[in-house]
Amino acid sequence: MSFFTDPRWHEALTHLPDYLGNHVRVSVAALALGLLISLPLAVASRNRPVLRSTLLGFASIVQTVPGLALLALFYPLLLALTALSLSWFGVGFSAFGFLPAVLALALYSMLPVLRNTITGLRGVDPAILEAAEGVGMTPSQSLFTVELPLALPVMMAGIRTAAVWVIGTATLSTPIGQTSLGNYIFAGLQTQNWVFVLFGCASAALLALAVDQLLALIETGVRVRSRLRTALGGIGIAALVIATLVPTMARSPSSYIVGAKTFTEQYVLSALVAQRLRAAGLSASTREGLGSNVIYDALLTGDIDVYVDYSGTLWANQFHHSDIRPREELLTELKAILAQRNITLLGELGFANAYALVMPRKRAEALGIRSISDLVSHAGTMTMAADYEFFSRPEWAGIQKAYGLAFRAQRQMQPDFMYAAVASGEVDVIAGYTSDGLIAKYDLVALDDDKHAIPPYDAIVLVAPKRAQDQALRAALQPLLGRIDIAAMREANLRAAGNDGTSSPDAVARWLWEKVGAK
């Protein structure tokens, strides 16, 4: 199979109208909002040095915040605001997806627009300003007929920079629930689908280039007073916006949305749930790449309808329990806690995806390490790697406390890379996942948790409060409960980590259903 006949190109294309449409919508809305805020501020501050430097300072600081962090910060902020608005006015709004993405991106677009508008306006020859005054213009006539037109080329350069930044940064809005071209990149990174990563990057770059060129066309059109060019540029932008609005309008609004966190297994499981819903005649779509905390809140507020979580994760992270309970007891307790929040714990899928300390089997045997207790005396000379959240999770604190573990160094890695890193000896130990197929592939071994410091992590299906009484949903998902054992999930994960046409989450989910549904 050659690079170009890879079926994943086709799969990527089928997502394009949805991803591109959402990407353009969020970018255009953010840019429009950014301009709406920045332009008047720039005009108002052009002759006020204190306001000017305050504004530029603020915008510069915003710019130094990494895009991903800025987007992530808006989510809890809006969550708090919506709670406030709900208690004061009885009206809430969704803190998920579109709104936080637009606000964060708008903020991000401010610096180039502010700076260039101020520079452009201040660059107007004082003799021209005096002439405007002298022929009898009011300050606003001077602004609109003389200052802004003369500053326009510099302003447009700023707007074009902002547009390119916003379109690029919008790919990072996937983890806060806004579908974008970033969905390709995040999904591709998680499932090692480089076709998707490439497709996502290329389409975002092409979009940015196209918008930049259309804006350039408007700019030169205005400058050389060519109505044709200005109109062409304007029509181009308008066409882009309209084209991306149409497919979304046509989509049925009543569809179920299945959430997925940021790793391979979640992509496969969300695809499986969506497939089962569709098989039952319901329309369903997936919303992938959501952060652990984002996804729970999204379910609570009904932004997504269903997703798979893990008992220990909810127990320790969401509800902040530090005690470790036996599996059954923890599940019962968790079910009660969730019920208080009107979230339905539909049931367990049948496997657990626990954290485990993992190292190469041969090395473990050579050192005589079978359990975490055996590891303690070697840890001082070893380096450990884990995913981005592990070291700040309560489970790690629990393990450290129970065993007195202290490694020479700790590193954070993309989950899919850390297995290869430990297999190659780059690091000595990793915090892996028990359901991960790569453990077998790389001949690794999961160390025994002999002091029971790691809580159980049964995969459980959660249903949003608004779907609590939804019998069709329950009936469609019932056949999945208790059917997926650890071996099946490991193999599915291994398949999904492959790098060919059969490794897309959808294909793996179909394979998994054939395997477990036929039982």
Next chain:
Amino acid sequence: MPTPPLIAYAHVGKSFDGGRVQAVSDVSLEVAEGEFLAIVGGSGSGKTTLLRLANRLIDADSGHITVEGEDVRAADPIRLRRRIGYVFQNGGLFPHISVAGNIGITPKLLGTPAPEISSRVDELLDLVRLDRAQHRDRLPHELSGGQRQRVGVARALAAKPRIVLMDEPFGALDPLTRDALGDDYHALHRKLGLTTVMITHDMTEAILLADRIAVMRSGKLLAQGTPSELSGSADPYVGELLHTPRRQAERLKVLLPPDAGDGAA
């Protein structure tokens, strides 16, 4: 026969930078209707400030200024400026607006209907001797310095003002262009019955164009009067200013045969 002055300054003072720079101090000066007054002085003499006080581009600290009998402080500055023509140094044309647009700007601000502005623009182009078809739609940077200043004059005259203020209008032009433009403007001044106040640092230009000359130095009005009145002044600075044109005139008389006409200065 004494007519009331069209512009009158009475004990006018103006300082900048919180009083540290006294640009104009205690100046009293009257400009009669139909008069062509030149204000002469070096840089920093306060002559430009004095001019700007008349249409309230700058407000005076002390004293009174009346234009057409009205105290300018009581006038709306925007409307005041629209009824006074102003010619800027180097033209002051709006670089992104066509010649026609520049000329028609004040009528447009006054709400004059577009067809009327358009015919007025043509009329003014004729008046300042620019070819309509050739110049109407050009941008200022496509014109020569002299052409730009002609457009500047046309723009100042567009709203049919009685008063025209000129801030070193011909200073940056080559001598030939400058001479031609000066003569053309002088003719317009007569023909349209304008009252003109022109700033210049060039005494020769002032003598050739103006009815009366006011000499400024360090914010003070040193002397005023017709050229012949000024030549009787005992002030050494006025004498110094008159020295150059006198010497030039003498040398020209020697160098040029008298029957060659009464052409260039």
